[in-house]
Amino acid sequence: MSSPLRQLLDEISWEGNARKYRGGGIGKENVLTAEVFQLLDLLPRSHFLGPVLDDAQGVVGGHGSALGTDPEALSVSVLPGDLTTDGLQVRVQPDVLITSDSLFVLVEAKAVRRASFPPQQLAREVLVTRDRAEGRRAVHLLVLGAPPPVQVRGLGPLQMQDALTVGLDLLKDRVADRSTDGVEVLWTTWESIAHSVGTSLSAFTNPDPAVVGSVQRMGEALRTAIDIHS
Template sequence: MTTPGDLPRTPLSRLLDEISWEGRSVVKYRDGGRGKENVLTAEVLTALDYLPRSAYLGNVLRHAHGAAAAVACAADEAENAEIVFLPDEYVLSRTARGKAELIVQPDATITTPSSLVLVEAKAIRAGSFGPEQLAREYFAVTAAAGERTPLLLLVLGTAPPVAIRGRSGRFGVAEAVAANLEAVYAKAGPHPWPLDELRARVPESCAWLTWAEVADLVTAEHARGRHSGTFAAGTVDRLVGTVGRAVRWHG
């Protein structure tokens, strides 16, 4: 069986591997995966990976809401970023026999020399978070970052507040992350920060954007015409078009 670490790092190969585990529900992809967050994420991230990084990926990151210092750190190093769609899972705890027990499966990671961004994407039309999902992802990125600046970046269909399954009402991003943080901390493996610090640093480590904002930022950057008349102009035009079409079609 192929393990995530053995897979090529292209979004297409990782998307196909993910779909292969869907079983009977694979029929949901017959319409080209319309409305499926993984398909949308793969399409947009592929374009952002190949567009001029500072102008496009850096600009998108820089306009995320919240965690200004962490966002700026990632945006400033966009040219040197490694983008991995559906990366290897993060193991937060193991059983006594060493089997992975508590895991996090991000939609993507963006790694730069000084920053680690864990991307959690939701479908445009609908999407709620699992009871502990955001707390686990925040725990994972802050634990794995090491000397890098951690950032949990949510890409949403609509602006917060967000829904959490099993809880009534809607919540701001920081509130949603912190809601089950203590429970996750108690059962996950060791973390370099004490619980109080982990809770206090939620606002500086979590940010969000909507898919519509991503498309608008890419379109606005393209309209500035920085690459018009260059040898790469046609490529930039096509990649920018890919982002806009993907967001419109999946919405």
């Protein structure tokens, strides 16, 4: 089953130099991210997005508990554009932002296969999360193809705390304040998201069969997207 997004990308791939999206951009992390998080935004949040967030596991500064509290109050922005630290020394492009009056989650999503981090990436994103949270709970959430360790370009597999330490050291000449206090670094996997959504689909009930049918279609589209991109 092909999604409208993949169909559109396949059409675009025949124009100019967008050939990497031929076939719908299968395997591209930005396509997978857009498909999955758009559907998580649209599905009933308490049943789907909330449990997905609560399944995240802690690496640095927290454990992910109750991350999905009051999910209907969350705002989900997919591919939101650039964000910087307060001093503009560091600029990143989040894959997703999940925010509320009390929560700021910067999401970095990696492809299911052959994904690696540039050496500074994790540190840069954590520092931006620290500054942009502005008093809210600050969370950097990684969506990975497999549990840690993560592949860091030129350094091989590293535990995420080690990858963060390496990146912060590489930024010492550019960023004076490299404290990550107050930022939680959490991770989940695409497989975990698919499993969580499947569990939620099995448990979802509603007196209106049209609502159930709609939720089932969106949930299966989400799981199909993860399967196809894997």
